[in-house]
Amino acid sequence: MGHLDHAALGWLTPALSYAMACTGAALGLRCTVRALAATGRARRNWLLTAASAIGTGIWTMHFVAMLGFRVHGTDIRYDVPLTLTSLLVAMIVVCAGVFAVGYGRDRGRALLLGGLTTGLGVASMHYLGMAAVRLHGDVSYDPTRVGLSVLIAVAAATAALWAALHISSPLAVTFASLIMGAAVSSMHYTGMFAVSVRVTPSGEALPGATAMQFVFPLAVGLGSYLFLTAAFVALSPTAGEREASASAQRPVGSTAG
Template sequence: MIAFAIAVIGSLIGLSCMARARAEKTIKAKLLWTVFGAFAIGGIAIWLMHFIAMLGFDIPGAVIKYDAGLTLLSAVIAVVVVGIGLSLVTLWEFSKTRLVIAGVLAGVGVAGMHYMGMSAIRFKGEIAYSQPLVIASVVIAIVAATAAFWFTLVVKTNGAGVAAGLIMGVAVTGMHYAGMAAVHVNGDANMTAPQGMTVFDLVFPVFVTSGLVVAVLLWMLFTSSNDPFTEKAEAA
């Protein structure tokens, strides 16, 4: 439940940033809000949600560690891929084709982060996946992400904005749990002890940092009514 709440909060903020980017007049302001949206969706709604959910992942009798490098890479993948997807509908003129491509990229970003994050797991054994469930998880992410973008860009009401955040939250968590349902663990007691960080060591500092990021983004969304770059130019 906490993971879903984080996914929805990050999605609502990220989609609000996307809508704000669409409304801005200058390319610099559009780019700024697009980057904010990418961090909110990719970093908070996707990455942080994944590792909060992974707090409940356990292999009986096994010590689980995480490769810090791959974990960081998974966050970068989520932010970058989602950012590219958002840019197609924030920096360019709206079209249905770009909307679909943006939704596909966002869905791929969700899935890519998830499976890269899973590859960072270290324990005495290996993880295998059920291919049909893996495919289903990716489809869930793409379809729901596309629907969330559509609600944000086409149905411009407060209710639609909330619905978009909930749908994007479903995209992220639905993909995660479908992907986890595909997992098969094969233990091997003869393997060497795993090296790396525990999931709590990863989540706690990122959770605190994400809380600050959320606070800053909310403050900017509610207090910045004009193009910040234009204001600076006028002040100069």
């Protein structure tokens, strides 16, 4: 069996990937809170931003963590189309989950449906990302650990959506996103510990791109997107602030119609 190393670069990749997961979650929760206070097109746009933030955060977390993944005795390459598909899956399912909560009439049912959809989506993103790995040998999975990682993903997603519905203070959002980041990271590493590789050494060149050629630049790009969106969200006025500035600009004595 090939010896697997999940943190070949030391604590850097787990710490950085956890930070990415937390940033995506915090931004997603903040946008969902804003969406629930808005209506019409504004609500839809906030929900789309929330979904893209959570999806990006989860995907970036996975692949930043994968930068530290090594298998002794073989190089690792990534199938580019499959890796991009995993990003698309993350975006689409998180979007479905967030919209289920944002527009659901019955909060409880919307939460269960959204949590299940998003959790299964996060898990499928993880295993699609793993399926994109090319190496000399055979990869197998421990079904119990795979099942456990899917359960963690569903629980984490449901908890995050519940937080988005019930939490609005910035401190509580920060706390919830730290827990969400920990849940996403534990789902990732549970999924990774389900992996075993039987290496068959070979001199043949592997198909696909190396992590540094492809995964790293993409993760940096998505990380920058998260950072810029966070700045935009932080600076845009809330509904309450808009209301206050509108009333401050009204001439004294006139009543709002």
